[in-house]
Amino acid sequence: xxxxxxxxxxxxxxxxxxxxxxxxxxxxxxxxxxxxxxxxxxxxxxxxxxxxxxxxxxxxxxxxxxxxxxxxxxxxxxxxxxxxxxxxxxxxxxxxxxxxxxxxxxxxxxxxxxxxxxxxxxxxxxxxxxxxxxxxxxxxxxxxxxxxxxxxxxxxxxxxxxxxxxxxxxxxxxxxxxxxxxxxxxxxxxxxxxxxxxxxxxxxxxxxxxxxxxxxxxxxxxxxxxxxxxxxxxxxxxxxxxxxxxxxxxxxxxxxxxxxxxxxxxxxxxxxxxxxxxxxxxxxxxxxxxxxxxxxxxxxxxxxxxxxxxxxxxxxxxxxxxxxxxxxxxxxxxxxxxxxxxxxxxxxxxxxxxxxxxxxxxxxxxxxxxxxxxxxxxxxxxxxxxxxxxxxxxxxxxx
Amino acid sequence: xxxxxxxxxxxxxxxxxxxxxxxxxxxxxxxxxxxxxxxxxxxxxxxxxxxxxxxxxxxxxxxxxxxxxxxxxxxxxxxxxxxxxxxxxxxxxxxxxxxxxxxxxxxxxxxxxxxxxxxxxxxxxxxxxxxxxxxxxxxxxxxxxxxxxxxxxxxxxxxxxxxxxxxxxxxxxxxxxxxxxxxxxxxxxxxxxxxxxxxxxxxxxxxxxxxxxxxxxxxxxxxxxxxxxxxxxxxxxxxxxxxxxxxxxxxxxxxxxxxxxxxxxxxxxxxxxxxxxxxxxxxxxxxxxxxxxxxxxxxxxxxxxxxxxxxxxxxxxxxxxxxxxxxxxxxxxxxxxxxxxxxxxxxxxxxxxxxxxxxxxxxxxxxxxxxxxxxxxxxxx
Numbered sequence: 001x002x003x004x005x006x007x008x009x010x011x012x013x014x015x016x017x018x019x020x021x022x023x024x025x026x027x028x029x030x031x032x033x034x035x036x037x038x039x040x041x042x043x044x045x046x047x048x049x050x051x052x053x054x055x056x057x058x059x060x061x062x063x064x065x066x067x068x069x070x071x072x073x074x075x076x077x078x079x080x081x082x083x084x085x086x087x088x089x090x091x092x093x094x095x096x097x098x099x100x101x102x103x104x105x106x107x108x109x110x111x112x113x114x115x116x117x118x119x120x121x122x123x124x125x126x127x128x129x130x131x132x133x134x135x136x137x138x139x140x141x142x143x144x145x146x147x148x149x150x151x152x153x154x155x156x157x158x159x160x161x162x163x164x165x166x167x168x169x170x171x172x173x174x175x176x177x178x179x180x181x182x183x184x185x186x187x188x189x190x191x192x193x194x195x196x197x198x199x200x201x202x203x204x205x206x207x208x209x210x211x212x213x214x215x216x217x218x219x220x221x222x223x224x225x226x227x228x229x230x231x232x233x234x235x236x237x238x239x240x241x242x243x244x245x246x247x248x249x250x251x252x253x254x255x256x257x258x259x260x261x262x263x264x265x266x267x268x269x270x271x272x273x274x275x276x277x278x279x280x281x282x283x284x285x286x287x288x289x290x291x292x293x294x295x296x297x298x299x300x301x302x303x304x305x306x307x308x309x310x311x312x313x314x315x316x317x318x319x320x321x322x323x324x325x326x327x328x329x330x331x332x333x334x335x336x337x338x339x340x341x342x343x344x345x346x347x348x349x350x351x352x353x354x355x356x357x358x359x360x361x362x363x364x365x366x367x368x369x370x371x372x373x374x375x376x377x378x379x380x381x382x383x384x385x386x387x388x389x390x391x392x393x394x395x396x397x398x399x
Numbered sequence: 400x401x402x403x404x405x406x407x408x409x410x411x412x413x414x415x416x417x418x419x420x421x422x423x424x425x426x427x428x429x430x431x432x433x434x435x436x437x438x439x440x441x442x443x444x445x446x447x448x449x450x451x452x453x454x455x456x457x458x459x460x461x462x463x464x465x466x467x468x469x470x471x472x473x474x475x476x477x478x479x480x481x482x483x484x485x486x487x488x489x490x491x492x493x494x495x496x497x498x499x500x501x502x503x504x505x506x507x508x509x510x511x512x513x514x515x516x517x518x519x520x521x522x523x524x525x526x527x528x529x530x531x532x533x534x535x536x537x538x539x540x541x542x543x544x545x546x547x548x549x550x551x552x553x554x555x556x557x558x559x560x561x562x563x564x565x566x567x568x569x570x571x572x573x574x575x576x577x578x579x580x581x582x583x584x585x586x587x588x589x590x591x592x593x594x595x596x597x598x599x600x601x602x603x604x605x606x607x608x609x610x611x612x613x614x615x616x617x618x619x620x621x622x623x624x625x626x627x628x629x630x631x632x633x634x635x636x637x638x639x640x641x642x643x644x645x646x647x648x649x650x651x652x653x654x655x656x657x658x659x660x661x662x663x664x665x666x667x668x669x670x671x672x673x674x675x676x677x678x679x680x681x682x683x684x685x686x687x688x689x690x691x692x693x694x695x696x697x698x699x700x701x702x703x704x705x706x707x708x709x710x711x712x713x714x715x716x717x718x719x720x721x722x723x724x725x726x727x728x729x730x731x732x733x734x735x736x737x738x739x740x741x742x743x744x745x746x747x748x749x750x751x752x753x754x755x756x757x758x759x760x761x762x763x764x765x766x767x768x769x770x771x772x773x774x775x776x777x778x779x780x
Contacts, residue, residue, distance in 0.1 A: 012497045065460040072455035072523035075481050076770040079641045088659065089638040089772065090489070091481045093454075095461040101478065105490075112496035139460040249499070253448075253467045253477035271474050385464040389477075 013113035017236035017243035020049025020229040023352030026344030030223040035081025037225035045227035057115040059084040062102025062122035064347035067136035096384020099350035123225040124346035158210040167264035168315035176203035178299035186342020188368035193344035222344035226352025248394035250275030269308030269390035293380040329372035404621035404628035407437025412609025416512035427469040433612035441471030446500035451507035484736035485774035507733040508610035543598040560683040561585035571722020580726035602683035607728020611736030635659030639771035653692035674757035677738035735764030
């Protein structure tokens with residue numbers, strides 16, 4: 001065997017900045033096709049960056065299962081609406097984690113020097129899947145061991161939520177606070193689908209789906225698209241005085257056998273975060289991160305992921321939430337956008353409320369959603385597959 | 400800037416069907432061989448894993464879930480690119496160039512024998528409003544339309560494509576993993592009935608199973624690992640459009656991808672500088688198209704050169720020495736994997752009976768009907 005220096009060197013060719021973002025409305029059913037949704041998002045991002053489609057070198061597409069649309073090679077189908085015609089165009093896919101993974105792919109397109117201007121576009125049209133997108137999730141299981149049990153996602157998340165509550169001795173009331181906070185935050189988001197002012201009682205009294213999961217614990221299925229423009233430093237300087245830099249990226253995939261893992265702690269997120277923090281030279285995330293956008297398709301997931309990202313100790317996230325630390329005017333604002341619970345959950349297009357939101361926060365362009373404290377560094381994360389994949393991105397407005 | 404090298408390759412297959420192995424076992428077999436070839440331990444040494452797979456080929460809604468265990472990639476940076484193997488090479492190439500990884504693994508596989516209604520699966524790739532409802536025909540008729548358009552545009556006749564079939568099926572006879580090889584003459588092809596006029600059955604690559612795994616590394620690591628690294632000098636990928644009415648039908652995607660890859664590799668005269676090429680020939684006319692688009696011959700001259708034996712195994716620019724897809728079969732997303740594998744084996748001098756003398760090789764793959772996207776990789780010794 002050979003000897004080599006352990007660990008990554010991160011000798012990137014150039015830094016990567018984000019200079020524009022776009023997001024469409026998130027709605028349960030949109031009349032637009034996926035191509036059209038992509039077009040709206042791209043157009044908005046180009047306008048914000050002050051670029052034309054001709055300026056784009058390469059395009060990265062992020063989109064979750066083909067099963068939603070019933071279109072094989074969905075990436076190829078979406079290509080023209082997304083601005084990928086006559087360009088190097090690639091679709092990456094890590095299930096639900098694609099929302100943060102697509103910009104990570106955009107990062108290496110630029111950091112490797114192959115592209116100076118990269119457009120990242122994420123699109124999801126879940127309403128084509130009748131009667132409900134859950135029917136597409138019927139086919140994500142191991143066909144021999146899992147599928148005969150007829151599981152769906154709500155059930156396995158109920159298992160995970162129960163385990164998390166049991167292991168850390170948490171009450172449903174504490175978890176419901178996340179839903180209350182995020183749906184409230186989303187009232188300020190122009191694209192929001194299910195923003196409302198609710199109370200913990202409302203969550204606990206909403207209809208049971210698969211106990212302990214109730215209707216207001218979960219995010220809705222949505223249609224939508226979002227786009228991001230990532231550029232090399234010399235381009236960023238020409239376009240804006242306040243670019244937001246990508247400091248670190250990380251991703252990790254856990255074993256297929258979700259049944260053999262302890263579900264109370266997302267170790268795949270912890271692994272991905274370790275990689276991203278190492279790259280961003282962050283040693284104490286709780287102190288160094290000013291704003292966070294963890295993935296919150298279910299309310300317990302936000303807490304789960306905060307612990308995975310090292311923003312809270314194991315079992316401590318609900319306490320931080322109860323004390324108001326994670327509120328928009330708190331010490332560590334979490335999901336100031338309103339997250340998936342409030343704005344909607346078009347699987348891959350959640351880039352618009354995760355990475356794009358963080359970009360707007362760090363560029364001080366989030367308008368009504370701008371957090372109270374001064375921000376320099378933020379972390380965002382997504383999760384997907386069979387509770388398997390963690391994708392993490394650290395952004396900063398200081399180079 | 401780190402150069403990128405291929406330090407290990409492994410493959411499993413290629414067979415018409417694989418009743419004894421699941422797709423996971425195919426992946427595992429290929430991966431173990433590749434790690435052994437590179438002399439690495441995946442749990443310790445690999446920084447990034449890339450899989451190339453399309454959900455619908457696999458019959459899953461999220462295929463990415465089923466990747467890590469058999470590659471040794473659990474809790475490691477692992478991702479799926481929904482594209483051909485060469486796109487995976489491009490991704491790993493970028494990982495190494497951007498310092499995210501020093502050793503990256505690329506995997507693609509095909510378990511096409513599991514697909515019962517291949518034509519209908521391809522049909523699902525068509526635009527659901529404009530294309531899918533047209534007629535009840537097999538989607539291969541789109542390839543047939545393209546063939547007839549292209550032949551008329553360039554003035555190539557049926558004999559040319561028949562010669563391609565003859566050449567590739569003959570080349571494949573020296574390849575132990577080419578299940579569809581055989582001694583078919585051009586005359587046999589011309590005498591067979593068109594299945595989708597003007598496309599004949601013998602011009603269409605049948606489906607095959609197999610898996611390909613590559614281990615890529617940065618130059619520093621590559622030199623520690625092996626004495627015979629094969630360098631990835633250039634990589635390019637390109638998409639035209641998803642609409643049938645605006646596609647070039649002259650493989651413009653390959654021309655552009657090749658320009659990108661050649662520029663990276665510093666190749667100015669591909670026809671002179673490239674010694675060996677493996678191109679996508681899942682339809683015989685596609686090989687002709689791709690040879691032109693890779694600039695290995697002048698536009699409109701391929702038929703003459705082909706008849707002269709210029710592209711044969713003993714010719715000056717051997718194309719598809721492995722037998723191509725016509726001999727090996729349609730490997731779905733692993734098609735580019737088989738191409739790159741052949742180039743690497745040839746450049747290492749490990750191609751056995753079909754060895755040719757080559758310094759620089761090009762692998763090219765297309766994303767199949769109904770797309771106009773493809774990728775090109777340039778390798779050198």
